[in-house]
Amino acid sequence: MVDVLVIGGGNAALCAALMAREAGASVLLLEAAPQAWRGGNSMHVRNLRCMHDAPQDVLIEAYPEEEYWQDLQKVTGGRTDETLARLVIRASATCRPWMRSHGVHFQPPLSGALHVARTNAFFMGGGKALVNAYYRSAQRLGVQLRYEAPVDRIELDGERFAAAWVGAERIPARSCVLAAGGFESNRAWLRAAWGRNARGEWPADRFLIRGTRYNTGVLLDQMMAQGADTVGDPTQAHMVAIDARAPQYDGGICTRLDCVSLGVVLNRDAERFYDEGEDFWPKRYAIWGRLVAQQPGQIGYSIIDAKAVGRFMPPVFEGVQADSLPGLAARLGLDPARFARTLAAYNAACRVGHFDHTRLDDCHTEGLAPAKTHWALPIDTPPFYGYALRPGVTFTYLGLKVGAASAVQFGGRPSANLFVAGEMMAGNVLGQGYTAGVGMSIGTAFGRIAGRQAAAAAAATVAAA
Numbered sequence: 001m002v003d004v005l006v007i008g009g010g011n012a013a014l015c016a017a018l019m020a021r022e023a024g025a026s027v028l029l030l031e032a033a034p035q036a037w038r039g040g041n042s043m044h045v046r047n048l049r050c051m052h053d054a055p056q057d058v059l060i061e062a063y064p065e066e067e068y069w070q071d072l073q074k075v076t077g078g079r080t081d082e083t084l085a086r087l088v089i090r091a092s093a094t095c096r097p098w099m100r101s102h103g104v105h106f107q108p109p110l111s112g113a114l115h116v117a118r119t120n121a122f123f124m125g126g127g128k129a130l131v132n133a134y135y136r137s138a139q140r141l142g143v144q145l146r147y148e149a150p151v152d153r154i155e156l157d158g159e160r161f162a163a164a165w166v167g168a169e170r171i172p173a174r175s176c177v178l179a180a181g182g183f184e185s186n187r188a189w190l191r192a193a194w195g196r197n198a199r200g201e202w203p204a205d206r207f208l209i210r211g212t213r214y215n216t217g218v219l220l221d222q223m224m225a226q227g228a229d230t231v232g233d234p235t236q237a238h239m240v241a242i243d244a245r246a247p248q249y250d251g252g253i254c255t256r257l258d259c260v261s262l263g264v265v266l267n268r269d270a271e272r273f274y275d276e277g278e279d280f281w282p283k284r285y286a287i288w289g290r291l292v293a294q295q296p297g298q299i300g301y302s303i304i305d306a307k308a309v310g311r312f313m314p315p316v317f318e319g320v321q322a323d324s325l326p327g328l329a330a331r332l333g334l335d336p337a338r339f340a341r342t343l344a345a346y347n348a349a350c351r352v353g354h355f356d357h358t359r360l361d362d363c364h365t366e367g368l369a370p371a372k373t374h375w376a377l378p379i380d381t382p383p384f385y386g387y388a389l390r391p392g393v394t395f396t397y398l399g400l401k402v403g404a405a406s407a408v409q410f411g412g413r414p415s416a417n418l419f420v421a422g423e424m425m426a427g428n429v430l431g432q433g434y435t436a437g438v439g440m441s442i443g444t445a446f447g448r449i450a451g452r453q454a455a456a457a458a459a460a461t462v463a464a465a
């Protein structure tokens, strides 16, 4: 029988597997995806948020514990466990040498992102290179890897892990780490959580999933059915507005669009529906997924003119382009009369002051509902561009409740040999909201803890036998 069974194949699972193996345990990792698609949402990531008290290789200045903690409190609105959050923060200061020892390399952000250059260490080659490095290291250390091995059942003996089932195959182990992500790719679950709206639509049917198709929440559901304690709101997901041309799964970061605050966003009826200039885009992009989800047909259209070009990171895929506004309406399939009315009303309401996209400037609208409160310039300079937007789900918030040892709990009692890491428990630290790089901080910290704990639990079982 193997000592430690790790279920999942992303960052948290790999950190757990490597730590357990380094502690001397025999380890088997079961990844639902085929080898080519291994790595879960972790293959799409770019960076890790790191506490540091002085400049460190790719990180400039300092990002002390207290500031990181305040940032977390702000984005979660207090829905965070301070003990666990501080544990994650401190671990983020010390985990990188270990990551490097397993082949992960870091680089500074490419350009124009000084605020993240202070707080976030970027992975050279992105998340794909990170998971590939961890898989290589795991293989070298003798971790057994199985792909296309979706676990569909967890067998418990009271509150202890007994075995995992892949179809009809029973896989027993002395201890287990669950690291199988959220349930964002479970269409039926999303549908049930979002329900039907007043227009008779099922909004979740039109959601795109930014990451892997394999995070279906089967194990989360299993554990809940067997009485494990949970944390987080099942109806909540981190959702951004992304390029509507993105594939149903795995579009990753190349589907992002950063031009919303430089123009207007219309719905299917060619009406504006929210203040596009409310705040800086990095602080607002995560509310736009939900805003678009509430629109008829769950679609929006970001409209800009030539003045905006060069002021935002160019999207990977070109937008729809036209030399006139009626031409753009036609190409986007929007009602030309309503489109013209909305744009004319917006242009007439713009009060142009000193345009400055690096601060909350004084360019705003007057007498328009909804207002655009900053960066409001008339859309009047051809060529004009339009990008269709859809809600893109990053991850769900519901997870399993843990303490500092990352054990799955039943009625507040921690299991002796069943642990959980990554997105499956991230809700303990990140009850709502998001700030870049925290997902990887949580997964790395708790993946490593869970791996160490699982190895110790397995050793204890052997000693007791």
Ligand SMILES: Cc1cc2nc3c(=O)[nH]c(=O)nc-3n(C[C@H](O)[C@H](O)[C@H](O)COP(=O)(O)OP(=O)(O)OC[C@H]3O[C@@H](n4cnc5c(N)ncnc54)[C@H](O)[C@@H]3O)c2cc1C
Residues within 6 Å of the ligand: 007, 008, 009, 010, 011, 012, 013, 030, 031, 032, 033, 038, 039, 040, 041, 042, 043, 044, 045, 046, 047, 048, 049, 149, 150, 151, 152, 179, 180, 181, 182, 210, 211, 212, 214, 215, 216, 217, 218, 219, 251, 252, 253, 393, 394, 395, 421, 422, 423, 424, 436, 437, 438, 439, 440, 441, 443
């Ligand atoms: C486009 C995108 C960009 C992101 N960028 C960042 C970033 O830059 N920084 C950051 O901190 N966070 C980022 N995130 C969030 C980040 O992906 C997560 O916080 C982190 O990767 C989660 O790691 P994980 O190991 O818990 O889950 P995942 O990496 O999703 O891994 C889950 C694994 O479990 C496997 N699995 C699922 N069900 C089963 C089953 N039943 N049996 C066996 N295996 C199963 C899956 O195949 C997958 O391998 C991003 C997310 C997305 C979608």
